Amino acid sequence: xxxxxxxxxxxxxxxLSKIFAKDRHTFSLVCRSWNAVATTSPYxxxxxxxxxxxxxxxxxxxxxxxxxxxxxxxLKNAEIRCSKYGWLLMSGxxxxxxxxxxxxxxKIELPCKLHFGYxxxxxxHPPTSLYCIIVGIAIxxxxxxxxxxMLKHGExxxxxxxxxxxxxxxxxxxxPVLHRGxxxxxxxxxxxxxxxxxxxxxxxxxxxxxxxCLKRRRLGNxxxxxxxxxxxxxxxxxxxxxxxxxxxxxxxxxxxxEMKWERVEDIGDKVLYLSHASSxxxxxxxxxxxxxxxxxxxxxxxxxxxxxxxxxxxxxDDDYSENNSYGLKRLDLAAWITIAPTxxxxxxxxWCAQGST
Amino acid sequence: xxxxxxxxxxxxxxxxxxxxxxxxDEFLVSESAAVLSTSLKKILEEKEDRLxxxxxxxxxxLAMVIAYLSTHADDGLSDDLxxxxxxxxxxxxxxxxxKYLVLATDTLQVTCLCYTVAKKMADIxxxxxxxxxxxEFDIQNxxxxxxxxxxxxxxxxxxxxxxxxxx
Numbered sequence: 199x200x201x202x203x204x205x206x207x208x209x210x211x212x213x214l215s216k217i218f219a220k221d222r223h224t225f226s227l228v229c230r231s232w233n234a235v236a237t238t239s240p241y242x243x244x245x246x247x248x249x250x251x252x253x254x255x256x257x258x259x260x261x262x263x264x265x266x267x268x269x270x271x272x273l274k275n276a277e278i279r280c281s282k283y284g285w286l287l288m289s290g291x292x293x294x295x296x297x298x299x300x301x302x303x304x305k306i307e308l309p310c311k312l313h314f315g316y317x318x319x320x321x322x323h324p325p326t327s328l329y330c331i332i333v334g335i336a337i338x339x340x341x342x343x344x345x346x347x348m349l350k351h352g353e354x355x356x357x358x359x360x361x362x363x364x365x366x367x368x369x370x371x372x373x374p375v376l377h378r379g380x381x382x383x384x385x386x387x388x389x390x391x392x393x394x395x396x397x398x399x400x401x402x403x404x405x406x407x408x409x410x411c412l413k414r415r416r417l418g419n420x421x422x423x424x425x426x427x428x429x430x431x432x433x434x435x436x437x438x439x440x441x442x443x444x445x446x447x448x449x450x451x452x453x454x455x456e457m458k459w460e461r462v463e464d465i466g467d468k469v470l471y472l473s474h475a476s477s478x479x480x481x482x483x484x485x486x487x488x489x490x491x492x493x494x495x496x497x498x499x500x501x502x503x504x505x506x507x508x509x510x511x512x513x514x515d516d517d518y519s520e521n522n523s524y525g526l527k528r529l530d531l532a533a534w535i536t537i538a539p540t541x542x543x544x545x546x547x548x549w550c551a552q553g554s555t
Numbered sequence: 556x557x558x559x560x561x562x563x564x565x566x567x568x569x570x571x572x573x574x575x576x577x578x579x580d581e582f583l584v585s586e587s588a589a590v591l592s593t594s595l596k597k598i599l600e601e602k603e604d605r606l607x608x609x610x611x612x613x614x615x616x617l618a619m620v621i622a623y624l625s626t627h628a629d630d631g632l633s634d635d636l637x638x639x640x641x642x643x644x645x646x647x648x649x650x651x652x653x654k655y656l657v658l659a660t661d662t663l664q665v666t667c668l669c670y671t672v673a674k675k676m677a678d679i680x681x682x683x684x685x686x687x688x689x690x691e692f693d694i695q696n697x698x699x700x701x702x703x704x705x706x707x708x709x710x711x712x713x714x715x716x717x718x719x720x721x722x
Contacts, residue, residue: 201693201694202650202654202692202693202694203695203697205654205657206658206661208661209657209658209661209669209673212669212670212673213657213673213676213677215673216670216673216674216676216678217677217680217681221677221680221681221682222712223712224680224683224684224685224688225680225688226706226712227703227706227707228685228688228689228692228694228696229689229694229695229696229697229698230697230698232694233706236712242712537712537713538713
């Protein structure tokens with residue numbers, strides 16, 4: 199008489215592959231043998247790609263070649279602007295902003311709306327942290343002004359900083375990165391802007407615009423998509439540019455203080471997950487699965503990655519292999535999301551401390 | 556006690572095999588249905604024997620698996636019909652029945668049925684408390700209270716991206 203607890207690991211793995219979100223936590227807690235399967239599951243260390251399925255009015259999560267569907271009535275008409283630490287920063291149709299944790303169904307409303315013109319908005323540190331800060335970027339080419347707005351945890355008003363622009367400037371859609379206290383973001387030609395989030399350093403300018411960052415400057419006009427990111431365990435900043443209509447992949451490392459892009463041809467056992475709302479690099483679960491870049495693109499129902507070894511786009515579970523991305527399904531509004539820990543607190547989360555008293 | 560609704564494909568000339576359960580019941584199955592199981596296919600390729608004895612699957616479970624295989628081997632049925640058959644196949648079954656089914660799919664290597672049953676079990680566990688799962692599946696909690704509290708607290712499923720944090 200075999201027991202549920204003694205099911206072979208392979209079978210438990212198949213069952214586990216059909217379980218999502220907090221039900222996985224339940225699965226681990228049932229008994230030791232189930233937990234043993236859970237701790238070695240590839241699902242534990244694979245981020246999810248989250249996107250809205252308009253046809254079904256549901257949100258789809260793609261993870262390690264499985265799809266999970268969830269319904270969130272509270273996310274009606276909302277758009278993912280930034281994704282980090284298992285949290286999404288979202289904006290409503292009226293430009294209201296809120297944080298949402300889809301795995302624990304927690305929402306934190308923000309006290310102010312995003313002003314008109316802020317095309318980029320991101321956040322740093324988890325929304326539950328006192329260090330959490332939301333940053334928005336707006337470019338007004340007509341007035342030649344760049345504006346950066348900041349909202350610190352607990353505050354209810356944007357702090358707005360302005361910088362005069364000499365030339366036309368178009369900010370890229372790639373999410374900004376916070377690196378050694380500076381905010382880094384790109385223009386559409388791959389040039390870098392840094393902004394000091396704290397104003398304590400009076401002898402240095404807060405805004406620094408660096409041009410001619412690419413050695414082959416003409417490439418700048420060919421960039422169609424930009425992804426700026428950090429890799430776990432690496433000091434430098436990295437960028438991936440997708441060039442031309444065929445989306446040729448060029449990866450670079452930022453040389454500082456020269457502020458020049460240096461070409462990267464190989465990332466070893468690292469794997470990159472890139473999307474407009476979130477991009478990051480980690481060590482691959484298996485070494486053989488390293489040196490890859492995952493984009494929010496599908497071939498049929500199969501995820502597509504770019505292999506730096508072969509220089510081609512491949513699909514995970516069929517024979518697709520091409521050196522361009524023509525014909526792939528592109529999910530521009532999708533975001534990679536990692537799973538946030540289940541909160542221990544039961545009280546409602548708020549942004550401003552005074553709101554809870 | 557249990558016999559399959561072994562109608563066989565309409566093209567009558569197809570070969571059949573006999574499969575015997577651990578409790579001695581014999582089932583006549585068309586070869587086209589049997590080969591949907593990877594293990595049966597292998598056995599049939601290796602030897603001419605038309606009688607296959609399965610020492611660890613009881614007659615009740617085997618009858619269900621064979622009904623499943625026969626349906627899926629029937630070219631006359633559309634994919635939609637097969638899908639709704641799958642849905643009905645796993646619904647309303649007792650947990651123990653599902654357990655023997657999933658174990659049988661493992662032995663016989665019937666991947667699509669294994670996935671169907673696994674999906675059903677995942678659906679059963681959806682939004683349930685740990686205590687409910689343990690009770691309904693009759694699983695002994697073998698954690699010490701400290702170990703359980705530790706797992707509850709740690710939440711191993713959460714992604715460790717501390718090093719990716721900003722400064």
